[in-house]
Amino acid sequence: MxxxxxxxxxxxxxxxxxxxxxAKESVKALAPSGLVLVMDAEGNELVAQNADQPxxxxxxxxxxxxxxxxxxxxxxxxxxxxxxxDDKRVLYVRGGGDxxxxxxxxxxxxxxxxxxxxxxxxxxxxxxxxYYPADLRIPGIEDTQEAYDALNSALAVNFNTIAAVRSGNTxxxxxxxxxxxxxxxxxxxxxxxxxxxxxSLTQEPEVSLKYAxxxxxAFIGQAGGSVKGEISTGTVPEGLEPVYVHKQSRxxxxxLNQLLIGSNNYIAxxxxxxxxxxxxxxxxxxxxxxxxxxxxxANGLAGAIHLEEGSGISRDNRxxxxxxxxxxxxxxxHATLLRGGKGALYKxxxxxxxxxxxxxxxxxxxxxxxxxxxxxxNTGTLRYRLLKAIQAGL
Numbered sequence: 001m002x003x004x005x006x007x008x009x010x011x012x013x014x015x016x017x018x019x020x021x022x023a024k025e026s027v028k029a030l031a032p033s034g035l036v037l038v039m040d041a042e043g044n045e046l047v048a049q050n051a052d053q054p055x056x057x058x059x060x061x062x063x064x065x066x067x068x069x070x071x072x073x074x075x076x077x078x079x080x081x082x083x084x085x086d087d088k089r090v091l092y093v094r095g096g097g098d099x100x101x102x103x104x105x106x107x108x109x110x111x112x113x114x115x116x117x118x119x120x121x122x123x124x125x126x127x128x129x130x131y132y133p134a135d136l137r138i139p140g141i142e143d144t145q146e147a148y149d150a151l152n153s154a155l156a157v158n159f160n161t162i163a164a165v166r167s168g169n170t171x172x173x174x175x176x177x178x179x180x181x182x183x184x185x186x187x188x189x190x191x192x193x194x195x196x197x198x199x200s201l202t203q204e205p206e207v208s209l210k211y212a213x214x215x216x217x218a219f220i221g222q223a224g225g226s227v228k229g230e231i232s233t234g235t236v237p238e239g240l241e242p243v244y245v246h247k248q249s250r251x252x253x254x255x256l257n258q259l260l261i262g263s264n265n266y267i268a269x270x271x272x273x274x275x276x277x278x279x280x281x282x283x284x285x286x287x288x289x290x291x292x293x294x295x296x297x298a299n300g301l302a303g304a305i306h307l308e309e310g311s312g313i314s315r316d317n318r319x320x321x322x323x324x325x326x327x328x329x330x331x332x333x334h335a336t337l338l339r340g341g342k343g344a345l346y347k348x349x350x351x352x353x354x355x356x357x358x359x360x361x362x363x364x365x366x367x368x369x370x371x372x373x374x375x376x377x378n379t380g381t382l383r384y385r386l387l388k389a390i391q392a393g394l
Contacts, residue, residue, distance in 0.1 A: 024393075030385055030386055031375060033050065033376070034382075035053055035055055036048075036373050036390075037325055039370045040367070046369060047394075052321075055319060057318075057319045057374075058350055058355075059263045059312040059350065059356075060348070061312030062311060065259075065268050066259065066331070066337060069275060071295060072291060076251050078247045078251060080245055081109075082236075083243055083244040084242050092126045093125060094130075095155025097270050097273060098248050100248055100255060101158075101212075101248075105248065105249060106216065109219070109246045110219035110225075113246070114220060119224050123228060124227070124229030125213050126235075127233050129233070130235050131283060132284075138311075138313070140316075141265070143203040145191045145199040145200055148200075148264075149265075151205065152266060157215045160200060161198050161201065161266075163175050163178065163196075164188040164192060164197070164198075171184070171188045179219070181211065187207070252271070253337065260338050261338075265311035268311035273288055274288075276289075279291065285309065288310070300326070304322065305320075305323045305324065321372040325371075328358065343361060343362040343391060344359060344387060346361075347359055348383070353378065354375075355377065355382070357372075357386075358372045358373065359371065361387060365394055
């Protein structure tokens with residue numbers, strides 16, 4: 001009798017072991033040199049392969065930016081853009097770093113602005129981007145026409161990119177909601193591909209601002225107003241009060257959801273820079289890193305997560321697997337902001353020679369687990385095969 005009970009007890013105690021062994025063996029067989037860490041809700045390590053090696057997170061870094069933003073700014077936070085009008089009907093536009101000043105936002109913005117200032121012609125537009133430093137440079141961002149290399153700016157439209165169609169010398173907008181402007185035509189003629197495409201604006205702030213001004217003017221025209229004077233850059237005169245303050249229609253939580261699904265580097269660093277604004281005054285990358293490092297240190301992650309910027313585009317960002325797994329624990333209340341599918345919520349990261357995947361997965365025996373995967377090479381499907389192996393084996 002006692003022998004049978006002892007045998008049954010031992011068998012029950014040993015039940016999880018084959019599952020764990022199966023998951024570990026599957027991971028090792030699929031990617032013996034890959035970094036894989038899987039932890040359960042209590043912090044137990046279910047799979048830990050090469051987990052002590054720091055890795056380049058690529059766009060997985062956006063999870064850290066999203067967590068910082070939710071903690072520091074809050075999910076209901078809304079970016080603002082301020083408009084001022086002087087006695088000569090010169091319109092001053094002071095950017096507040098809104099990452100979603102897109103055409104769909106500018107159309108209702110212009111209607112509300114014209115309602116506030118009237119339809120009498122404006123004698124000029126002055127664009128004020130002083131909320132960001134003039135010499136702002138994000139590590140990893142290069143001066144290319146690629147949309148993912150768009151310049152960050154306190155005042156930019158359509159993610160600081162132009163979507164157009166070029167046929168010979170003719171350029172038209174690729175988006176029904178976006179009017180074509182003279183600068184958009186000249187930039188796309190100079191740097192755009194034949195046919196349909198999207199290019200970033202140059203790393204020259206003046207060019208970016210001029211396009212923002214042209215597009216704002218075009219939408220003012222659609223709303224029944226007009227601009228008769230020049231579009232220039234400058235600062236809002238001291239003592240001038242805003243006639244209209246536009247609050248972004250999307251909450252920060254909604255922006256972060258779009259960020260984590262679309263993995264837009266421009267949006268990520270606009271959000272990251274706004275975190276530094278909590279220190280007062282204009283924003284800067286240094287302020288944001290100060291806030292980020294303070295938050296990470298307060299949660300025991302000072303040596304585990306090293307950030308150079310907020311999008312993951314810099315190869316000098318460095319994470320440890322256990323550090324990211326701990327941050328995933330902190331981020332779990334906001335996990336639904338991530339892309340989902342087949343019992344998992346996750347964020348991908350992709351560089352030449354780097355493939356990462358991190359998030360949450362549902363398993364039969366261990367419930368929801370946190371996982372971190374980092375691979376070298378250029379095969380993007382392997383990380384998903386590893387995720388399936390983790391879910392099947394646990």
